[in-house]
Amino acid sequence: MTTVVDGLGLGRGTGEMAVERALAELRAGRGVRLEANGTAVLVIGAEAFDAVTAAALATAGVRDARLVLPAPRLLKLGAPRAQAGSVSLPTLDAERVATLALRAEARVDAPVAPANGLDHAALELLGLALVLPAAVVCVVPGAAVTGLLAVDVADVMAYRATQVARLAIVGRAPVPLEGAPETEFVVFRGGEGLRDQVAIVVGRPDLSAPVAVRLHSACLTGDLFGSLKCDCGDQLRDSVRRMADGEGGILLYLDQEGRGNGISNKMRAYALQAQGYDTYDADAALGFDLDQRRFDFAAEMLRQLGVRAVRVFTNNPQKIAALKASGLDVVSDQRVLGRPTAENVRYLASKRDRAGHYIDFDALAARAPD
Ligand SMILES: Nc1nc2c(ncn2[C@@H]2O[C@H](COP(=O)(O)OP(=O)(O)OP(=O)(O)O)[C@@H](O)[C@H]2O)c(=O)[nH]1
Ligand SMILES: [Zn+2]
Numbered sequence: 001m002t003t004v005v006d007g008l009g010l011g012r013g014t015g016e017m018a019v020e021r022a023l024a025e026l027r028a029g030r031g032v033r034l035e036a037n038g039t040a041v042l043v044i045g046a047e048a049f050d051a052v053t054a055a056a057l058a059t060a061g062v063r064d065a066r067l068v069l070p071a072p073r074l075l076k077l078g079a080p081r082a083q084a085g086s087v088s089l090p091t092l093d094a095e096r097v098a099t100l101a102l103r104a105e106a107r108v109d110a111p112v113a114p115a116n117g118l119d120h121a122a123l124e125l126l127g128l129a130l131v132l133p134a135a136v137v138c139v140v141p142g143a144a145v146t147g148l149l150a151v152d153v154a155d156v157m158a159y160r161a162t163q164v165a166r167l168a169i170v171g172r173a174p175v176p177l178e179g180a181p182e183t184e185f186v187v188f189r190g191g192e193g194l195r196d197q198v199a200i201v202v203g204r205p206d207l208s209a210p211v212a213v214r215l216h217s218a219c220l221t222g223d224l225f226g227s228l229k230c231d232c233g234d235q236l237r238d239s240v241r242r243m244a245d246g247e248g249g250i251l252l253y254l255d256q257e258g259r260g261n262g263i264s265n266k267m268r269a270y271a272l273q274a275q276g277y278d279t280y281d282a283d284a285a286l287g288f289d290l291d292q293r294r295f296d297f298a299a300e301m302l303r304q305l306g307v308r309a310v311r312v313f314t315n316n317p318q319k320i321a322a323l324k325a326s327g328l329d330v331v332s333d334q335r336v337l338g339r340p341t342a343e344n345v346r347y348l349a350s351k352r353d354r355a356g357h358y359i360d361f362d363a364l365a366a367r368a369p370d
Contacts, residue, residue: 231338
């Protein structure tokens with residue numbers, strides 16, 4: 001297959017390479033050509049769609065331009081739909097796109113058409129690229145636009161699953177931690193959009209028994225800076241300490257900032273929270289479902305480390321279900337309580353009430369201050 005050699009991606013499928021390149025293009029604010037069954041459209045993220053881009057596309061003679069939005073964003077705009085949908089852009093107006101895609105007070109101003117396969121793939125690409133889930137999609141006449149990267153819808157929709165299969169350890173070393181001197185960091189590549197994922201092996205867990213495990217999604221603000229808006233930093237340090245003081249364990253530090261939405265979208269959501277939205281409504285206003293995270297690759301990391309049974313430290317029923325679904329034996333009697341603060345109590349209550357997290361406020365209140 002000469003096409004595989006083409007990109008020197010020996011051993012990688014051409015479809016996967018195209019998807020990975022498309023993610024880089026979209027993150028850089030450029031468009032890509034999305035193809036399915038002989039149909040091709042240009043896709044560009046709404047957040048990159050400025051007046052200059054709009055004018056260039058109009059000059060190129062593009063037609064049938066639409067703004068594709070996910071169902072939660074359509075609901076916010078006053079047009080509830082079970083699935084994603086699109087509104088027509090008869091003139092390429094960057095200001096209108098920004099309003100419909102992002103502004104908190106916006107209302108839908110045109111009929112909404114159901115999303116087709118190309119539209120769904122466009123949103124999947126933007127999600128993988130961690131940009132705002134709103135896509136400008138249009139038809140490009142013949143040779144009017146050159147140099148666009150082409151990517152196939154089927155390859156886009158298959159991408160996440162193929163990444164799990166490619167997960168591999170790329171580096172490991174001992175890193176003694178305060179309070180956990182015998183600790184090893186093991187770095188995996190793959191799983192979600194070629195990001196690096198880290199397993200932190202604390203002590204020497206007995207792999208023949210259920211291993212203490214925490215799946216910890218990255219939270220820059222909480223883990224590193226001690227943000228008062230969430231409980232992540234406490235959960236992180238408490239989990240490592242419990243593993244070190246007990247029989248050892250494995251903490252997976254997962255590159256899933258903002259429940260998988262990415263740090264930029266998390267800050268957009270925090271801006272809405274500052275206006276009074278709760279954690280889930282803020283995400284929904286931007287077009288996100290309750291939670292974007294998948295944990296299938298986390299289970300695969302554990303498997304590659306020789307773990308068959310886990311005692312998982314979490315309050316999140318989705319994590320428990322995902323580990324079980326992946327075939328691991330799961331004991332789930334260990335909760336991870338952060339410190340309640342005036343700033344995070346609403347966040348914790350929302351997680352309990354809207355996402356079914358096992359958060360016991362009496363137990364939190366009873367926690368002795370450190
Ligand atoms: N979108 C969004 N993400 C947030 C917000 N606050 C925290 N996060 C993210 O939420 C995730 C929390 O991760 P975890 O602590 O692993 O997860 P959890 O789902 O609460 O589950 P457990 O802690 O295991 O009970 C991290 O990715 C944070 O960056 C928020 O207000 N909005
Ligand atoms: Zn946090």
